Amino acid sequence: MAARVLVFLIQRLLLGVIVLLGVSVTVFALTHLGGDPAAALLPLNTPPEDVELFRKKAGLDQPLPVQYVNFLSHAVRGDFGQSFRYRQEAMGLILERLPATLKLAGLGMFFALLFALPFGIISGLNRGTYVDALSRVIVLLGQSIPGFWLAIVLILVFAVQLRWLPVSGSAGWQSLILPAIVVAVFPAATIARILRSSLINVMNRDYIRTARAKGLSPTPVVARHALKNAAIPVVTVIGFQVGVLLGGAVIAEVVFAYPGIGRLMIQSISARDVPVIQAFVAMTAIIVVSVNIFLDLIYGWLDPRIRF
Amino acid sequence: MLFKSSSVLRYMCLIVIVFALFACAPVAQPQPAAPAAPSQPTAAPAAEATTAPAPATAAPAAGPQGTLRVGLVTDAQSMDPHRVTQTAGEGVMKAMFDMLIERDFDGNLVPGLATSWTIVDDKTIEFKLREGVKFHNGEDFNADSVKFSLERMQKEELASPFRNNYSAVEEVEIIDPYTVRFKLSKTNAPLLDNLSAQLAMLPPKYTAEVGDAEFGLKPVGTGPFKFVEWVKDDHITLEANTEYWDGSFKGKPMVETVIFRPIPEASTRIAELTTGSLDLIQDVATDQAETVEKAGFKVDKIDVPQEAIVFFVTDVPDTPLNDVRVRQALNYGVDVDSLIQNVLRGYGTRLANPIGPLSLGYDPSIKPYPFDPDKAKALLTEAGYPDGFEVTIDATATDKTLTTEAVAGELAKIGVKANVRRVEPAQFNENWDHKNTSPMVAARWSGMFDPANFANFLVKSDGFLSRYNNPKADELVAKGAGVMDSDERAKIYGELGKLLYDDPMGIYLWLPENLYGVSPKVQGWRPHPRSYVMVSNTGVSE
Numbered sequence: 116m117a118a119r120v121l122v123f124l125i126q127r128l129l130l131g132v133i134v135l136l137g138v139s140v141t142v143f144a145l146t147h148l149g150g151d152p153a154a155a156l157l158p159l160n161t162p163p164e165d166v167e168l169f170r171k172k173a174g175l176d177q178p179l180p181v182q183y184v185n186f187l188s189h190a191v192r193g194d195f196g197q198s199f200r201y202r203q204e205a206m207g208l209i210l211e212r213l214p215a216t217l218k219l220a221g222l223g224m225f226f227a228l229l230f231a232l233p234f235g236i237i238s239g240l241n242r243g244t245y246v247d248a249l250s251r252v253i254v255l256l257g258q259s260i261p262g263f264w265l266a267i268v269l270i271l272v273f274a275v276q277l278r279w280l281p282v283s284g285s286a287g288w289q290s291l292i293l294p295a296i297v298v299a300v301f302p303a304a305t306i307a308r309i310l311r312s313s314l315i316n317v318m319n320r321d322y323i324r325t326a327r328a329k330g331l332s333p334t335p336v337v338a339r340h341a342l343k344n345a346a347i348p349v350v351t352v353i354g355f356q357v358g359v360l361l362g363g364a365v366i367a368e369v370v371f372a373y374p375g376i377g378r379l380m381i382q383s384i385s386a387r388d389v390p391v392i393q394a395f396v397a398m399t400a401i402i403v404v405s406v407n408i409f410l411d412l413i414y415g416w417l418d419p420r421i422r423f
Numbered sequence: 424m425l426f427k428s429s430s431v432l433r434y435m436c437l438i439v440i441v442f443a444l445f446a447c448a449p450v451a452q453p454q455p456a457a458p459a460a461p462s463q464p465t466a467a468p469a470a471e472a473t474t475a476p477a478p479a480t481a482a483p484a485a486g487p488q489g490t491l492r493v494g495l496v497t498d499a500q501s502m503d504p505h506r507v508t509q510t511a512g513e514g515v516m517k518a519m520f521d522m523l524i525e526r527d528f529d530g531n532l533v534p535g536l537a538t539s540w541t542i543v544d545d546k547t548i549e550f551k552l553r554e555g556v557k558f559h560n561g562e563d564f565n566a567d568s569v570k571f572s573l574e575r576m577q578k579e580e581l582a583s584p585f586r587n588n589y590s591a592v593e594e595v596e597i598i599d600p601y602t603v604r605f606k607l608s609k610t611n612a613p614l615l616d617n618l619s620a621q622l623a624m625l626p627p628k629y630t631a632e633v634g635d636a637e638f639g640l641k642p643v644g645t646g647p648f649k650f651v652e653w654v655k656d657d658h659i660t661l662e663a664n665t666e667y668w669d670g671s672f673k674g675k676p677m678v679e680t681v682i683f684r685p686i687p688e689a690s691t692r693i694a695e696l697t698t699g700s701l702d703l704i705q706d707v708a709t710d711q712a713e714t715v716e717k718a719g720f721k722v723d724k725i726d727v728p729q730e731a732i733v734f735f736v737t738d739v740p741d742t743p744l745n746d747v748r749v750r751q752a753l754n755y756g757v758d759v760d761s762l763i764q765n766v767l768r769g770y771g772t773r774l775a776n777p778i779g780p781l782s783l784g785y786d787p788s789i790k791p792y793p794f795d796p797d798k799a800k801a802l803l804t805e806a807g808y809p810d811g812f813e814v815t816i817d818a819t820a821t822d823k824t825l826t827t828e829a830v831a832g833e834l835a836k837i838g839v840k841a842n843v844r845r846v847e848p849a850q851f852n853e854n855w856d857h858k859n860t861s862p863m864v865a866a867r868w869s870g871m872f873d874p875a876n877f878a879n880f881l882v883k884s885d886g887f888l889s890r891y892n893n894p895k896a897d898e899l900v901a902k903g904a905g906v907m908d909s910d911e912r913a914k915i916y917g918e919l920g921k922l923l924y925d926d927p928m929g930i931y932l933w934l935p936e937n938l939y940g941v942s943p944k945v946q947g948w949r950p951h952p953r954s955y956v957m958v959s960n961t962g963v964s965e
Binding site for chain 1: 497500501506582587636639654655656657658684685686687688690691694695697698700821848849853856887
């Protein structure tokens with residue numbers, strides 16, 4: 116068993132590396148498609164000689180494949196080069212701000228599950244009733260509200276009108292609540308929807324009928340038999356939502372002036388600070404890939420039929 | 424699954440919105456240039472007396488009190504004044520550092536750490552330095568600091584974005600501890616203005632000891648506030664320098680502590696102001712000014728030298744824009760006043776030519792082209808385009824204050840069908856660099872206190888961004904760059920302005936106004952024409 120898990124893990128890690136390579140090619144291509152980084156970075160009045168000097172120093176005068184290989188060979192060692200804007204290690208800038216974003220994303224995921232589990236379960240167990248209908252409307256709203264708009268409405272209601280929470284910033288746990296709600300809403304709705312349909316599916320299975328027939332009361336039937344079996348697609352979706360959370364953090368961090376990597380990313384994109392963009396994408400990809408590998412391992416526990 | 428169209432869309436909306444927040448940065452941000460005001464090249468102590476700040480009414484005898492909380496648009500990239508390029512960060516630098524010469528609230532050049540300066544000849548400037556000034560760490564300010572700071576700026580390893588501005592200074596000669604001379608390799612008129620913008624005075628011993636990188640995290644200057652703490656993207660804290668020298672145009676620190684918070688989203692900044700968590704915010708959008716005022720806060724405004732112009736490409740033969748009558752017609756055909764009212768909600772000042780109201784050489788007797796569509800059509804007919812023509816205007820994808828579509832709408836009324844092509848800022852700059860633009864280009868050119876750079880890059884026919892060709896203008900530009908005396912230069916640029924009015928290089932639009940939201944608790948604060956948020960001489964009442 117242990118050996119098989121190890122083999123599975125190695126397979127997964129190899130796949131992860133391939134995904135990361137793909138990501139690196141894509142981000143490299145994208146950052147070079149949108150115009151010359153030198154033109155974005157230097158003021159418009161920079162004389163052409165100085166622009167050339169800058170390009171040379173930053174290695175931007177090399178052919179693209181050469182630049183890519185250079186980039187990759189440094190990147191595997193965690194070296195993404197110096198930020199053009201901050202003149203500091205790009206990866207260092209990301210790592211400095213990463214804890215703040217992880218805190219936000221973590222609380223966001225907690226909120227998402229806090230919302231998704233009851234809604235998904237109630238909806239799934241009461242299929243077709245008005246409770247289900249209401250819950251589905253709420254979930255649909257959650258999936259379609261733009262985060263940017265929601266963030267501003269939350270500020271106006273809870274910070275400006277009611278004065279319960281600070282408008283923005285990162286002083287104290289209170290300032291985390293509104294941004295965490297913003298990042299949580301979309302994943303919450305998605306998870307609730309999947310949980311509902313998965314639960315409906317499971318509740319019609321024979322083993323549930325058997326469990327009921329042998330006289331189990333509804334609570335253990337749902338808790339012990341139905342939920343565990345309904346959890347597999349939900350876990351898969353949670354894995355996907357990690358990426359969504361990090362994406363949502365970009366919106367929330369900008370609106371709530373929260374000092375995380377999402378905000379750094381937006382600044383770097385507009386300043387075409389290529390090393391930081393690349394370090395950010397690499398870091399995000401690593402997080403998403405690792406979370407998904409971890410979740411793959413959980414499947415085995417959830418469903419003993421799944422063998423590695 | 425990961426690429427659900429809804430999440431992709433969300434991303435795209437976000438990026439568009441967020442780019443708009445950074446809109447002011449990438450368009451055309453050359454560093455400003457040269458002296459605007461002192462009619463004599465030597466700023467006498469008399470000038471100092473008049474610019475010394477009046478004691479603020481709120482001044483308690485006990486010294487600095489309370490905390491001033493300021494909302495900025497972005498964080499500073501560094502705490503190293505020789506590297507910071509955005510106005511948000513520059514305001515923070517101005518609180519901690521002083522320059523030899525300063526640009527005051529009215530846009531005049533006034534004494535800073537130099538009590539006076541003399542143009543000895545076209546290649547030599549002499550500075551008399553202020554005595555008894557100490558850096559925050561106790562080091563004395565003197566001629567060594569000047570020499571050190573200038574040479575640091577020129578150093579290749581530092582790679583300062585302003586390095587180019589100081590390349591004309593060949594040598595800093597120390598005459599005595601409080602007198603220095605800059606020897607120039609060639610006349611460099613914008614030098615004085617550059618000195619006032621970036622050449623912060625640094626303590627030589629401390630800087631050498633900690634190194635350039637560390638200095639960017641723990642700065643030491645002579646300014647009214649001392650550095651305390653910088654948490655990136657979250658806040659910068661400064662404390663009052665109670666020993667700040669007398670006679671600075673900045674005035675004394677009136678609060679014990681200043682906290683700067685970078686908040687990119689405009690509505691968030693306003694919410695922070697109206698809930699009382701901030702006292703002063705930068706960059707209130709014109710359409711939100713009313714909200715701020717209704718909430719009981721003040722909106723302070725100031726003209727900034729950032730000229731909005733739709734530039735013409737005139738160097739392509741046999742195109743409509745090649746004809747001066749067409750260029751005039753387009754100026755007659757746009758109702759700029761109504762655009763200022765309707766698009767900028769009145770927060771803008773009309774421009775008659777590029778030598779605008781804040782520029783050296785501004786001539787108020789030149790009135791902007793009146794809105795006269797009949798005259799415009801007549802000129803177009805005369806030039807052989809009775810039915811107008813079709814043209815493309817390039818604009819950056821992010822500029823929110825330069826509403827190119829509105830200009831295009833005006834042009835349509837005189838039969839000129841203008842299509843607006845929105846281009847990503849980096850691509851936009853690159854296109855311009857490579858003379859690869861559409862026939863018209865909408866942009867803002869900042870730093871127009873001194874027209875030298877503008878003239879050099881955009882007016883002179885061989886300027887590297889220029890698409891304009893007028894031999895008489897070339898002559899004037901060369902003349903302007905060849906003298907140091909401001910009076911004479913003002914005259915030359917006045918003439919250039921007249922010429923650019925008669926033979927337009929673009930559709931001249933406006934100078935935008937910068938808006939600030941100010942709490943009624945704040946006293947003595949004034950906006951600065953360079954868009955810095957200056958925090959000294961500003962008190963906060965409880």
